Amino acid sequence: MGLLQDKLGKYDEPQKYMAEGIYPYFREIEGKQGTEVLMGGHHVLMFGSNAYTGLTGDDRVIEAGVAAMRRYGSGCAGSRFLNGTLDIHVQLEKELATFVGKEEALCFATGFTVNSGVIPSLVGRSDYIICDDRDHASIVDGKRLSFAQNLKYKHNDMADLEKQLQKCNPEAIKLIIVDGVFSMEGDLANLPEIVRLKHKYNASIMVDEAHGLGVFGKQGRGVCNYMGLTDEVDLIMGTFSKSLASIGGFIAGDKSVINWLKHNARTYIFSASATPSATASALEALHILQSEPERLENLWDVTNYALKRFREAGFEIGATESPIIPLYVRDTEKTFMVTKLAFDEGVFINPVIPPACAPQDTLVRFALMANHTHDQVDEAIEKLKKVFKELALL
Numbered sequence: 001m002g003l004l005q006d007k008l009g010k011y012d013e014p015q016k017y018m019a020e021g022i023y024p025y026f027r028e029i030e031g032k033q034g035t036e037v038l039m040g041g042h043h044v045l046m047f048g049s050n051a052y053t054g055l056t057g058d059d060r061v062i063e064a065g066v067a068a069m070r071r072y073g074s075g076c077a078g079s080r081f082l083n084g085t086l087d088i089h090v091q092l093e094k095e096l097a098t099f100v101g102k103e104e105a106l107c108f109a110t111g112f113t114v115n116s117g118v119i120p121s122l123v124g125r126s127d128y129i130i131c132d133d134r135d136h137a138s139i140v141d142g143k144r145l146s147f148a149q150n151l152k153y154k155h156n157d158m159a160d161l162e163k164q165l166q167k168c169n170p171e172a173i174k175l176i177i178v179d180g181v182f183s184m185e186g187d188l189a190n191l192p193e194i195v196r197l198k199h200k201y202n203a204s205i206m207v208d209e210a211h212g213l214g215v216f217g218k219q220g221r222g223v224c225n226y227m228g229l230t231d232e233v234d235l236i237m238g239t240f241s242k243s244l245a246s247i248g249g250f251i252a253g254d255k256s257v258i259n260w261l262k263h264n265a266r267t268y269i270f271s272a273s274a275t276p277s278a279t280a281s282a283l284e285a286l287h288i289l290q291s292e293p294e295r296l297e298n299l300w301d302v303t304n305y306a307l308k309r310f311r312e313a314g315f316e317i318g319a320t321e322s323p324i325i326p327l328y329v330r331d332t333e334k335t336f337m338v339t340k341l342a343f344d345e346g347v348f349i350n351p352v353i354p355p356a357c358a359p360q361d362t363l364v365r366f367a368l369m370a371n372h373t374h375d376q377v378d379e380a381i382e383k384l385k386k387v388f389k390e391l392a393l394l
Contacts, residue, residue: 022336024351027343032057035372037348044343045380047366048350052323053214053295054371055245055285065246068280076273080107081262084273092283093250099286100209100221100238101230102252106261109274111210111239111249112138117267118237118251119177119206120146121260127173130164132156132189134182136208137355143177155182158193165201174203180212180223184352184365186320188223195232206235214243215299215323219290243289246282248274299323299370306368306377313385314394323368326352327384328361334391335362341390345383 017023030038033056037046055061068088076084089107097105108114119142123129127148131139134155143150151167153160161176168174176198178189189207198205209222217225220243224230235253240246251261261268289295303323310317316328329335332353339351342364350365357363366380388394 017336022340024336024339035369035376044346044348045376046348047380048348049367050242051369052299053243053289054369061245061281061284064284065277065281068276072276075275079269079271080273081269088279092279095286096250097252100236100252102236103255104258105250105252106258107248107250108268109248109271111241113267113271114237114249114251115139115142117265118261119143121265123148123173123175128168130176132178135179136183139177156190158190162197165197176203177206179208181322183211184357185318185326186322186324188321191227191229195229204234207233208237210239213238214289220296240282244282244285246278248278248282295370302372303368305374309381313381325366326363327366328363330360330362332362337391338364338387341387342384347380347383
């Protein structure tokens with residue numbers, strides 16, 4: 001055995017939890033994702049999905065993907081830069097730019113490769129990246145790939161953000177990058193104050209709308225739209241794997257910025273383009289989102305109902321303002337136990353442990369979709385109350 005295998009062979013943390021019967025990952029779903037799913041012959045309520053609009057199983061989205069595969073084939077066999085650009089890629093980019101209120105947009109094969117490719121291509125050695133310390137892992141990896149100086153501020157702490165900005169050379173580019181909705185805790189970025197500091201220190205802002213698109217703002221245009229700050233934000237990033245029921249991502253901004261990224265973002269230039277079916281499915285989901293306002297109304301009705309019920313039941317849910325509801329456990333092993341016992345009771349939820357959160361902030365993540373019902377929420381909460389009480393957490 002070589003040195004590499006010898007080192008990695010000592011990694012047995014997952015096996016410990018497997019032996020205890022509480023390993024919570026790679027659970028197999030046997031069919032479409034909806035508000036209920038089949039897993040190992042076991043019907044469970046799905047509260048562990050990012051499909052906020054509930055469109056992943058929509059027949060119109062599915063048929064759009066099937067039709068695109070028949071017309072264009074199963075893949076593009078190349079990058080957008082060379083032979084991989086289809087007319088539907090360009091159409092989706094134009095419609096997304098209009099949707100989020102920017103001049104142009106650029107689509108990538110995944111959301112992760114948007115952040116990991118865009119961020120390092122925007123800033124250089126003499127520039128600065130300033131991030132919230134709870135930004136998504138794709139932002140963290142994007143800044144690691146950059147030659148810029150990396151600074152971070154305490155979560156939503158605007159005094160600390162200003163302190164970091166004061167460290168920067170006034171003449172250098174200063175890019176503030178922040179999640180619009182924080183994916184684990186469900187709270188929102190303090191964009192009004194970030195914008196004020198942007199002007200005070202001549203900075204630029206990039207907002208990750210992965211969990212805001214399809215949830216906040218007019219027709220689901222995101223947190224920037226919801227707060228009336230679209231024009232103040234320089235770059236808006238979004239994904240298709242959540243509200244748009246597909247896979248992929250995009251960045252939107254001024255023409256000059258998009259022109260630069262098209263010719264310099266390495267994950268765009270050197271990655272195969274998004275498949276025809278994924279592109280067409282996202283495009284159809286975008287159309288449905290704009291034509292069915294009741295979908296967003298349903299999402300917020302069931303979200304507000306669930307928030308009220310969880311608070312009344314005594315769960316610790318933090319400062320969430322979104323369909324993402326954290327149920328704090330604050331112990332890794334008990335977090336896995338909650339996940340396992342909830343599943344046995346018929347409720348699928350996701351555990352959140354380091355590095356996705358601080359060690360003292362472990363939680364289970366309860367997420368809502370537009371097609372969840374009040375009855376499903378009631379059933380899930382009653383079962384979760386039973387589990388939390390059994391583990392002396394409630």
